[in-house]
Amino acid sequence: MYRYDQFDEQLVRERAAQFRGQVERRLSGELKEDHFKPLRLQNGVYLQLHAYMLRVAIPYGQLSSRKMRQLAMIADTYDKGYGHFTTRQNIQYNWVALKNIPDVLDKLADVEMHAIQTSGNCIRNTTSDHLAGANADELEDPRPWCEIIRQWSTIHPEFAFLPRKFKIAVTAAAPDRAAIKVHDIGLLMKPNANGEVGFEVFVGGGLGRTPHVGVSVRDWVSKGELLSYLEAIMRVYNRFGRRDNKFKARIKILVNETGPEEFTRLVEEEFAAQGPKEKVVLPDEEVARIMAYFAPPEFEDLPEVSQAFEREKARNEGFARWARINLRAHRTPGYASVHISLKPQGVAPGDATGEQMRVMADLAEQYGMDDVRVAHEQDIVLPHVKMDDLPAVYAKLVEHRLATANAGLITDLIACPGLDYCNLANARSISVANDIQAEFADADFEEEIGKLHVNISGCINACGHHHVGHIGVLGVDKKGEEFYQITLGGRADEKAAIGDIAGPGLRHEEVRPAFRRVIDKYLEVRNGKSETFIEVLERLGQEPFKEALYASA
């Protein structure tokens, strides 16, 4: 894992001290809210329905046990004992008092963390594949490049006042687990004709009011030229991106209004025009220095099959189910990646208590090579666990309600905080999520349904990624009543697609039975269990599902 050098350390400490002064001036009345608001936003502090919310950056979703324990301490000391992991691999605290935030920032700085660039019109946290460095299908580890992008984009003066916020995601595996095509820039690591690894560059993806799938503007750019190329894109955006209308300011609108070909031409022109002094040249030693932090841990030479694992599977049905659903293959024999679901029945998706965070930190330290990841599905992953240790890990997870066997299934849904917390919301998301979870609470039935992604947002800002859920749910307000618009056929993977709106909105209490009818229809028409929901939808189109959705109960 990357460790701060003296510059990182100094920057984070200075920012925390500066914000302490700003908070003091706000509390003394010297600073009015109008002046303070942009300052607090630059430090990740929002004002939500009930309280201030602090969003803390987790670069590319990676934590150590020490960092996770500190997040737990902050939840217990400064919040109400829990935190919320987000679709951008960050964590949010919902109840932090403004007067305490400077102390929280100091505590974060103690473990090399901060809240800088988690809000505002700047380059946000660069996200990545939560299985990076562990999965067999990856070309190479994308995290060093996320870190390089983080360093380049942090407090970059040219990109501190972009037309709108800007999100970058990087993956190095063909199955896209980082949803790169719905980011402002998505980077896919791949070889060129000579076998040299570089990046395919997608631009203009994004959700919100006008969802778009990113378009490929460059089939391949070398590692050495990556930052210069990104800089060319950012310059075109800074120059031509609209600043007159907040709703048209994202780069996706620019790409779309300019047309992908013309946009690409502008970027290539900017890239070609960069003089040698303008090029962001990465010294080899610096790349090597950063790479070294991501060197694979020392895996033991283990047999492919773990007897302890097999014995427990045969003995314990709960463990066997969890192993089937929540484990992911590791590139090293004898190891697995563990998906810890933060979606048990009746909990806000992505919420974890301080105690649960500490348990996950302990497990990472004891069994997981001190590595913890936040997945954009709002779950936690221990990427490197010995198969022999899985029974012990599972037992501990069960004790703390962290062993729900639903990774990738219908109840492992993504949901934003919605009207229970968010000041911009139209409708609740969490209660809809909990209703759907209750409908599919039977574990056998859920497993029978198979892979299915449900994404829920409480307003058109789409923090819950509803457009790219196989089934998406969007909360809307109709004369003071919550309604829910259903979209079908979205996907966030390598075949990224925006779902189509199925029809008129449903009342809150109608969503659960409507989901049941859609799933029953799927089970009726699929060609066996191996044909997933999204495959059937793509084969048959929306009609049968629309009919089921709106059939009266």
Place this chain on the structure above:
Amino acid sequence: MSSARPKLKPDTPKAVTAWNTQTGRTVYLTSERRWSEDVLDAAVLTAPQDEEELAFAKGDEQTVTDPYFMQVKAEGGVDGRETLRETIRAQGPTNHPMFGKQAGSP
């Protein structure tokens, strides 16, 4: 944006609500021009007094942030189009009743 709440008619009963600047907790302006965390303590206002009270709230920037009108019943208590939002603000998230105001402040 908290300021972009629906516009209320002059004669609609309303209260002034805001956030405590120090803690971020939801507060309501009382008839004695104090700030209470209990929505039932809120002064029920109509024109022309309502604008005066909102102006007072806006001037009390050190104590509270982003004051605005919310609709209430003539006898007090949340009402109108934003009933759900304001009930959630008054009581806490519906999914975590134990994390509402009764759970105390960090």
